[in-house]
Amino acid sequence: MALQPPGKETTMLIITGLAGAGKTIALDTLEDLGYYCIDNLPSALLASLVRDFAPKQAQPVAVAMDSRNAVDLAALPEKIRELRQQAEIQILFLTADTDVLVRRYSETRRPHPLHIRAESARALPEAIEYERHLLNPLMNLADIILDTSGYSVYQLKDRLRTVLGDAAPALIITLQSFGFKHGTPVNADFLFDVRFLPNPYWDAAIRAYSGSDAPVIAFLEQYDEPRRFVADTAAYLKNWLPAFVQGSNRAYLTVGIGCTGGQHRSVYVTEQIAALLKPDFPGLHVEHRDRKSHSS
Secondary structure, X not given: OOOOOOOOOOOEEEEEEOOXXXXXXXXXXXXXXXXXXXXXXXXXXXXXXXXXXXHHOOOOEEEEOOHHHHHHHHHHHHHHHHHOOOOOEEEEEEEOOHHHHHHHHHHHXXXXXXXXXXXXXXXXXXXXXXXXXXHHHHHHHOOEEEEOOOOOHHHHHHHHHHHHOOOOOOOEEEEEEEEHHHOOOOOOOEEEEOOOOOOHHHXXXXXXXXXXXXXXXXXXXXXXXXXXXXXHHXXXXXXXXXXXXXXXXXXXXEEEEEEOOOOOHHHHHHHHHHHHHOOOOOOOEEEEOOOOOOOO
């Protein structure tokens, strides 16, 4: 199942995920894209909305459902499964790292919905982890999972427009470099480990650069392994991604490419593979989750 832009046969899009991960931004963006948006829908109203309201609208409908209705969460996944037998319902799940969410709440000074309703004085990180546990069954039903940890407001809006906008291509592939020491991407469909490649980190003269900078590129291209890995992996993805997407009826897919810190090898390999795939996959998108820019 793939998220469809306005005008396609989609009865309803459910926006859910962790508080602070960007649901308000998502709803604002969807409204700009032509969706009829409803925030904080009680789950008791979902069936009637799917049956009686959404099919009669000239525009697609998006609703936000999350832990603000914590009492109804346990029954919601099964209710969605039942409704999916009757109508096209798609789910966009937004998540983020706990430390990122804590920082966002500290900056906005807004209370977390589970933190303020807790019977005991639950610490904010504990409330976030509890919410993550509550929402895990919904995440397992999601058509797209977006980790917004590294996104600014504007980057998240751009990402949503790419996924949901009128100009969205049939197949959207994201190649994302990352560092294993910072954790694997939660939204990755494929993971490639490039920690076996020669490591520029041990050359102090180029350590501060990234895999998209000329000194690191020159370092890696003096070896045969990086070039072979790039060519073989690009060929594999080119041959098998269309079959994977067709077989699972999806139009959005994330490929994670990781090294130790996400600064050198994974960045280089991601950009080299992207250059080879771009002619065949015009919707390809590149992200470097853990890359730091070199400053002279």
